Amino acid sequence: MKLRILIVEDEKPARRKLRNFLEEFKMTGDILEATNGKEAVELLQDESADLVLLDIQMPGMTGFEVIETIGVEKMPPVIFITAYDQYAIQAFEIQAVDYLLKPYDKSRLLTSLERAVEKIRQQYDHSGILQNLLSELNREQKYLKRIMVNSGQRFFFIKTADITYLEAEEKYVRIHSGGQSHLIRESLKNLEKQLDPARFKRIHRSHIVAIEAIREMQPWSHGDYIAILKDGTELIISRRFRERLF
Numbered sequence: 403m404k405l406r407i408l409i410v411e412d413e414k415p416a417r418r419k420l421r422n423f424l425e426e427f428k429m430t431g432d433i434l435e436a437t438n439g440k441e442a443v444e445l446l447q448d449e450s451a452d453l454v455l456l457d458i459q460m461p462g463m464t465g466f467e468v469i470e471t472i473g474v475e476k477m478p479p480v481i482f483i484t485a486y487d488q489y490a491i492q493a494f495e496i497q498a499v500d501y502l503l504k505p506y507d508k509s510r511l512l513t514s515l516e517r518a519v520e521k522i523r524q525q526y527d528h529s530g531i532l533q534n535l536l537s538e539l540n541r542e543q544k545y546l547k548r549i550m551v552n553s554g555q556r557f558f559f560i561k562t563a564d565i566t567y568l569e570a571e572e573k574y575v576r577i578h579s580g581g582q583s584h585l586i587r588e589s590l591k592n593l594e595k596q597l598d599p600a601r602f603k604r605i606h607r608s609h610i611v612a613i614e615a616i617r618e619m620q621p622w623s624h625g626d627y628i629a630i631l632k633d634g635t636e637l638i639i640s641r642r643f644r645e646r647l648f
Contacts, residue, residue, distance in 0.1 A: 406432045408455070410439070412457065429519055455483060456481070457483045474533045474536070480528070481514050484501060547562055567611040590607075606643060
């Protein structure tokens with residue numbers, strides 16, 4: 403079996419690297435190239451492909467938008483290519499989708515190709531996997547990924563993935579991240595609605611904590627617990643909010 407493979411990558415050196423690696427793969431047949439998402443859509447609508455090496459971060463149209471435009475039922479099996487993107491990589495791993503994390507080497511690409519060939523031979527349900535992947539990513543998009551803070555006249559963003567916990571201070575919220583804290587004019591209640599509940603939990607009327615930041619939990623008193631964070635911070639888990647976390 404020889405595979406007709408489509409490379410979708412906006413950077414010329416990266417396309418050349420992929421082509422050179424693919425030419426050493428024994429299952430490679432024809433190699434097609436698209437320099438952006440629009441070209442990829444046109445090629446997939448006019449040409450057949452057995453496998454797509456799809457870059458995610460492309461100007462104009464992302465790799466995910468290519469899939470949505472073509473439709474998961476018509477999309478060939480995909481190996482995603484990405485620079486570090488925490489949310490996308492987590493979604494790939496949840497859905498058991500293969501991906502290449504830049505910078506990758508020939509060995510890693512060949513391993514991905516061999517996995518793809520095996521799945522194609524087994525006629526696995528790639529359309530169902532792609533649909534689940536897009537649903538997972540769309541779920542992530544509903545929640546805040548970053549919060550703007552200011553320091554004097556300087557404004558910048560904090561990634562929610564880097565937040566340890568949030569603390570209510572009257573009409574403000576103090577964001578704790580990377581050993582620093584920043585005060586923003588917002589209510590804890592409003593922020594709670596905008597944060598992913600799979601990652602953040604309200605544990606007290608004054609605190610929201612990142613689940614990944616918790617090292618352990620210990621009984622305290624009167625049904626309360628203490629959350630000990632990885633940085634040593636101790637926060638009370640009140641009885642009112644305890645069940646949300648447990």
